[in-house]
């Protein structure tokens with residue numbers, strides 16, 4: 023079925039509501055759920071909800087809990103069916119969806135245990151088929167699902183319906199996709215711990231729900247959301263089958279909407295207002311599409327590609343091309359802290375003051391090297407006063423095997439001393455005992471988390487040395503939200519903002535680098551960004567704040583598009599190899615992220631193709647303030 027509400031949405035085959043942020047979206051959905059519960063209960067029937075797991079629904083569950091506590095919403099007459107469960111896992115596994123649902127919702131509302139249904143990930147292999155069939159029967163017996171809540175995986179899956187899942191598939195055992203397992207690796211503290219299978223409701227089961235709302239947050243989801251909404255309905259992206267449902271909708275935040283045509287290429291769907299960033303976007307898009315440098319674009323090419331109004335307003339092509347070319351050209355600078363003694367009218371950063379006090383905020387040790395290692399290198403060698411602030415310790419991301427190596431080394435060197443090191447011996451022994459007792463999925467003791475944090479501090483210092491940065495200039499904040507939390511379950515408090523605020527007050531920076539603005543709101547970078555943004559907001563009127571500039575970098579997420587770039591810092595082959603060396607000084611992270619120069623080289627290639635100078639690599643920044 024083709025859905026289209028307006029000219030702007032003509033490419034969208036599912037209704038999409040774009041919200042400023044996830045809280046607006048979840049408030050609206052929670053209100054709809056509350057109304058449904060009351061309406062069904064009023065008619066003497068339970069409301070049947072289909073529920074999802076992952077980070078995405080966490081804010082929804084928080085809002086439902088609030089409605090229960092503060093507004094008396096009762097779940098006594100609510101029946102729930104969860105989409106899926108890993109297989110094989112026990113209910114008490116810390117990453118099981120049973121545990122997740124208990125911790126995130128069920129333990130905090132008045133739902134009777136007998137009303138809760140989650141596929142059993144613990145049944146023997148030869149009972150799986152029967153379990154799945156019984157799950158379908160239970161849904162039918164409950165009268166079908168009134169409202170199904172969904173998230174979307176990076177493979178476009180709903181539930182765990184990986185690519186290849188048919189439109190009519192039912193509840194069944196499925197093999198998890200490589201990408202899905204990689205995405206879950208952090209939660210499971212290592213890829214090797216992620217189960218290979220899952221039991222999931224089928225696409226057909228999901229489509230039978232009377233109402234479906236899929237939520238998605240953060241720029242990481244933008245591309246897959248656009249494919250599901252605007253692409254063909256096919257088993258390559260199981261969420262695209264929602265196009266066949268009469269009452270399905272997507273509730274997404276702005277970063278997750280970024281790849282929809284109405285946002286990415288608004289001129290293609292009738293938007294006629296040409297604001298400067300959009301003009302640059304359109305010109306770069308046209309150049310990319312025609313594989314031509316900006317300066318060679320012709321009048322007729324603008325006309326033939328939906329930009330006649332732009333040309334009429336700002337043309338001819340010759341003038342427009344030169345203007346955009348110059349704008350792009352002016353983003354390039356080898357002086358990220360400003361070039362002293364040079365005219366800075368067209369430079370991204372002001373020349374004075376020089377040297378600048380620069381604060382680089384890095385959510386975890388290693389984000390700085392990966393995101394702006396080359397720029398750090400330049401800032402330091404150009405004489406600026408640079409400090410790197412590691413917002414979290416990053417200790418959750420250290421595999422047990424690394425901790426064990428350090429603990430064994432410590433123990434061995436302590437034992438090699440004849441006397442006076444008994445305490446160190448005991449410490450080493452207790453670390454190894456903690457590791458053994460908790461097993462691969464257990465929660466780390468405080469002692470272990472501290473050790474893992476120290477490992478990352480050591481890596482950060484080695485990495486800084488490569489970039490010419492004195493390790494004394496590193497600040498480790500170990501923000502409390504991270505130390506108290508787990509992936510997907512972090513929540514910021516005033517203590518986080520206060521810790522960042524103290525650094526700002528002490529340094530009074532002229533320039534700030536940060537990341538995480540568009541990230542999934544539950545992720546570590548997003549939490550870190552929000553804490554920093556709040557600390558800055560509280561200091562809006564401070565005098566240093568009036569002249570301070572803020573730049574956003576991307577560490578492990580999507581690279582900026584040319585039209586978003588406010589500052590492009592070229593790296594020579596030598597600088598790139600130093601950056602890679604610095605990244606390589608984080609061995610505990612080797613399995614987490616690809617450690618190549620590819621993203622920066624790709625940015626350089628894109629600039630080259632637009633007709634700008636050809637560099638080995640470019641680190642790109644978006645202007646924040």
Ligand code: GLP
Nearest residue numbers: 075076077078173174175181182
């Ligand atoms: C898992 C779940 C899905 C969920 C997806 C995305 O694969 N089975 O139901 O939508 O993860 O997770 P997140 O919301 O954390 O991005």
